[in-house]
Structures are given as structure tokens and as C-alpha cells.
Amino acid sequence: MIHKFAFEALDRTFRDVTQVNKPFGGKVFVFGCDFRQVLPVIPHASRAEVVSASLSRSYLWRCMKVMKLTINMRLCQTDDIHENLRQRNFAEFLLKISNGKYPVIPDTENVIDLPSDIVIPEEKLSDLIDFVYPNLIENFGNVDYMAARAILTPKNDDVENISFLIMNRFPGEFHVYPSADSIDLTEDSNMEQPQLYSPEFLRSLRIPGLPPGELKLKVGAPIMLLRNLNPSQGLCNGTRLICRGFYSKVIDAEIMTGPHISSRVFIPRISLTPSDTDLPFILTRRQFPIRVAFSITVNKSQGQTLNRVGLYLPQPVFSHGQLYVALSRITSYQCIKVLINGDQKRQTKNVVFSEIFQ
Template identity: 40%
Template sequence: MRVLLQDDSSAHQFSEQLLDIGNGKMQIDNTNGMITLPENFCTILQTKEELVECVFPNIIQNHRSHDWLAERSILAPKNIHVNAMNFQIQEKLPGEVITYKSIDSVMDEDEAVNYPIEFLNSLEPPGTPPHLLNLKVGSPIILLRNINPPKMCNGTRLAIKKLMPNLIEATILNGKAKGENVLIPRIPMIPTDMPFNFKFAMTINKGQTFQICGVNLEESCFSHGQLYVACSRVGTAHRLFIHAPDSKTKNVVYQNVLD
């Protein structure tokens, strides 16, 4: 649907190429199991620096525009690459870095001796921030929990306005409450997919619809349909920027899922 809504003569071809990716019809090189992304499907970039510059051009001058921030993002398959990209982009912003540390603890005191604090600090379960969360005023952030739905829910994007020891003031970038200033407190977060319970203080699947989208494929997608989902965040080829060495990447599609 997002493709059909674009006033672009190439949108039809882009939609057909998207379907070929989603249906696993792109020709696969049997020697390495990879596909070659078509030149007219997106803008192929050979370095992460090029990707950042294409998606966030002149970021020092533009980052204070909330409309500009809201319409663009870079996606990656794994958190390790997301964190690296966030660090790289945030370094370009002016201002002081404020670090928030998680307060990790085992909920069952009898198990505390088996799980040292240093070990807990090293974990990064899905849906949780890192132990050391480095932020700057002006940085875009995304909520990982429902705090006050529908205004502040999982996936809401915001821009930081003020950083305080136990509170963040931010401006909502998307949704019906766009432009509203809100306060985000420290809250306990208790993952349920770990072998034990503990609490502490934007991958592809967290993506939304954007005007400009970058995809970092220095490491290929690893789950069914992940490449299709990433590329479908925009509606036309000229708004999609992909960092893929030699224009090659893996496209994981399980045909039995589609049948």
C-alpha cells in the first residue's frame, strides 16, 4: 500500500522487485547463497559512512528539525550493528554525552551468588536498552514499553529535549501526539525470555514507514522475510539506501511458510 500511495512512475517496478524479494524469487548465487540487489532497486553504498551521510545529510544543521528526524531512519538486522550506528551518528551531534547505567539485580536473592553483577551488566536481551545508555540532547529515541498508550507506547519515536538524572524530557515525533512534550521516568524492566528473572534500570522489526530509509547489511539478514520488511519501509527506490558490500546479501525465505 505504501508503494501505491507514492506519486512516482517507478513505484510499480519497485513493488514488483519487493515482491520478488518477499517471495524468494531473486536469483541466488549457488557459490555463496547470496542475491545481487538490482541497481534500480535502491542506492547501493559501499561504506557505513556513506549510508549515514545519505540518510542524515548535514545532521548538525538539520537534527533540531523534528519533522526531518521523524521521516528517516537506518535499520539493521542485529542490535550490535544498531548500537554501533547509533554511537557513530550521535558522535556527530553537538553537546555533552550523558550516560545512564542500568541497575541490574537477580529477583531471587538465593540465585544472586550464581549471577554476578558484572555478568548481568553484559547481557542485552531483546527489548531492553544496553547497560550503558549514552544520550545527547537532540538524539532520537524509541520507546521499548507501553507507558501511557496510545500516546506513549512501544515503538513511539521521540527526540530528547532535556536529560535529568532519573527523568528524560522528550518531544514525540510520530503518531497522534506528535509535537507533544512528555516525561520518561526510569522504570524496572523484567525480561521473560531468560533462564532467570532480573530487572534493570531499532532493529528491522522495530521499523515503521519512513520517507527516507537506510539499511545496514554489513551482516546479512538472518530470519524469514527480514530483508523484505526492511526494504518495504519506503515506497520508492530513490528513497532507499542500502549498505551491502559488492551489492550482495542473503535473502532468507522459507517457501513452506508462503505455501
């Protein structure tokens, strides 16, 4: 969810442009938001600060008419009465998860028991990969196959590790693209010799929102765009593509989802700078703005509809709505499996900030 400041800035802009002192200059806006899903991401923020940054805490909220959607359109209905009943039961399960109403294990903080039929009993990541990507070699380069599935996990490090494991199963040779990194020292830094940070060290840094310092790709592998390059051609942040060819200055890719599906595009290198890090310098990374997308973070999966999902939880989710988002990407209750590390294979946290609904 976008920070409330973005909406308030838009409101002030329209008031200035139209010279009409009404919300958004008197223009009608339609907003789509779900407070059950992930709230604004603010590094190091407290629970109260995250809730306060939400749209419902803005001065604009009292000017809005709330219209609620009540039917889960993602879960498909069938002609089978028993299947429809299971789908409805799963939809009710998702609502309880999203609202924080699903029973919590006594004497624990937000810990729940997931249904046994969606949990992989053995702690084997290979089993989860096989469930999400069966017959992977036979479907090498198949757009429909790749677009319909992904392994979700909360943290970027696990995303990269899973994608690398699956990439090793893929046929073909790796194409390696190292980044060109540079730094500017921050005002708080006492370092007078930025050259002491070696290119190898800078390239090894894993920073949320930036592509890796060393991209390892194969033809037929799925990738996700990390920046808006050309929205009119479908090249938006979060667009999923499949690699078709590699060149020194561009990557040839095919769009897998959305209205521009099957379009061939060229992705260039661009310079990227993270908005907020704990580093003592400002890093600029020149790299292709993509990430391998066999696995994606739970936050990045918002808005996606998938036919098969694996949820990998080496650690529990850590933010409001993440468990609900991960479990609700599918079209059928049969199409998701969860792998939880630890002794309790079915137990995990469901983090819900109940005050956001008030």
C-alpha cells in the first residue's frame, strides 16, 4: 500500500492546478485498497507508525465513500458441488487469516496451526520446488507454464537462494552480467577514501529493491522488472517476463502477463540508487533492472494471480497481512503448499494489526 503522503501530495497538486479548494480539486477519484494486505513499508518503523501512514489515517479518508467487495473472484467456481464447498471453506479460512480471527495457539503471540492438507510434512525444499515446478525441463521456455506459478517467501535472501537452486536445474549455460557500482559518501561518513570499498565488495551487497550485483541468467528463465521503464508498452515495476536472448547492452525478453502478453521487448541497463539504506555511503548500481522470478517476495506478489504457489517460511512472516497475501494468490485451494522450517511443521505466525480495521 502507498504511504498516505502520496495521496495527500496528489490532493494538494490538484487543488493548485484547478484552483478549487475541494479534495482533489473537485475531481472524482476511485481508489482500490485492501487493509488486509501489506501496509506501507517504512524501514525501522514501529507498529503505530505503519498504521499511521495508511490511507485510512489521512485527512482525506473522511471525504471518501467506502464501497466493499464481498466475493472472492480469484477462487474459481466449478460444476462440482463438493469442490465449490471446499472453495468456499478456503475463502472463509482466508478471511479469518486476514482479519486476525483465525484461532491462535494458547500462550503464544500470533502463532497458528495451518491446515494439514496445505503443509508439506517433511522439511525438504526440493519437495516444494517439485510441487510448484513439475516437469520443469519439459516446459523449458513455456510462457503459460512459467507465468502461472511461483514460490513466495518473505525475505529477499531466500528469494535469491531458491531462484538459484531452480536455475541450476534448467538446461543451458549461464549468462553472467556484473554490475558497475559507484558510491558517494554521506554527510555522516568520516571516510575520505571511497576507493577503499572494492568493486567486489560493492557487488556483493544485497539491497532490497536493487538487482543483484551479479545477474546469472539462462534462456527461458522467468524474470521480474524492478522499475517502470515504459508503462505504455507494459514495462512496469512488477511485470514478469521470460528471457529470450542476451546481448552486451540489452536483454531480449517476452512479457508473460498483462495486456501486453507475448510482446518482445529489450531491457537496457540503467543506474539505480536505493532510497533508504543503513550503508555509510550512497550506492549507485548500473545494472539491468530485473531479478530472476522463479521465487518472489510476498510483498512483490501483491496483485498477482497464480495457478500454483509454494510458500516457503524458513522464518515466520514479519509484517501485517503477509500471510494472507501469500495464501490468497491462488485460484484453487488445491494449488498451494506451505513449507515451514523447524520442529512444528504446521505452526507459523499470522501478523495482523487489528487497529487498522477500526
